[in-house]
Amino acid sequence: MDWNLVRSYLMVAEHGSTLAAAKHLEVTQSTISRHLSELERQLSVQLFDRRKTGLVLTDKGHELLSYAKQMDSVADILQTQASNFSSSVSGTVRISASEVLAVEVLPHCLSTLLDDNPDLQIEIVSSNEESNLLHREADIALRMFAPQQQELVSRHLLDIPIAFYVHDKYIEKHGFPDSSVAFEELRFIGFDVSTLFIDGAKRMGIKLKRSDFQIRTDSIMVQNQCASAGLGAVAMQDALAHQKNKLHRLELGFDLPPLPLYIVAQQELRASRKLRVVYDGLANALQSFYSAS
Secondary structure (H helix, E strand, O other), rough: OHHHHHHHHHHHHHHHHHHHHHHHHOOOHHHHHHHHHHHHHHHOOOOOEEEEOEEOOOHHHHHHHHHHHHHHHHHHHHHHHHHHHHOOOOEEEEEOOOOOHHHHHHHHOOHHHHOOOOEEEEEEEOOOOOOHHHOOOEEEEEOOOOOOOOOOEEEEEEEEEEEEEEHHHHHHHHHOOHHHHHOOOOOOOEEOOHHHHHHHHHOOOOOOOOEEEEEEOHHHHHHHHHHOOOOEEEEEEEHHHOOOOOEEEOOOOOOOEEEEEEEEEEEEHHHHHHHHHHHHHHHHHHHHHHHHH
């Protein structure tokens, strides 16, 4: 049986019409209709009722749908496993990273990978929420903490230095904070719902509460932009601050704890050349990015 016939049946059932299925599969609507007719002929079963309002699955069509979905799943597995044995690196790798890494760092770390592997496709998941690799929300993740699941493969790449920074615009209005008293009077930019920074400060013996931040947002990108606009002081990666103009590092007499950076992948990494190439290439590129900053 031609798999294309089954796939057309599955797509019409999932998308509700031959037109939508045709767009999804990037074929003509007449091709989808022909596939349905041929599949019904081969199976000797009517899969859809043709009504003025569109196609509706028959009872038999509903019963057979689960088998079509199983075939689709097996086809995906077959393609994935075949790519593992391929001598060339091709296909898609999905990378999850926090917003700031996805925007400010990751784009600088993919050039060599893509140049060396022209058939490779990269999907970037930009989210401050933890992607679940075990549920295949991503193939590779960049994280600021060590993974707890033993089923995952991880590698500690480096520790990212961070410090408080203020912009020239803020200094022009309020002066440069050159004492502990002046530092305490700074307008701070920090997190809204997340307690990440407050918890870290507490471990250093510094008591902070949410109201100590006059500007609050859980988006680190927004925090950094607010600092660049001269709105206040923000904790920022040294590597990123060096790329921005007119930001000044505040020397507080103590160092903020660095952010650990881990690269994490599924166990499939051990058998997949594609994932291994991306994993190793990305790890090397990240280390080079931060060592050059």
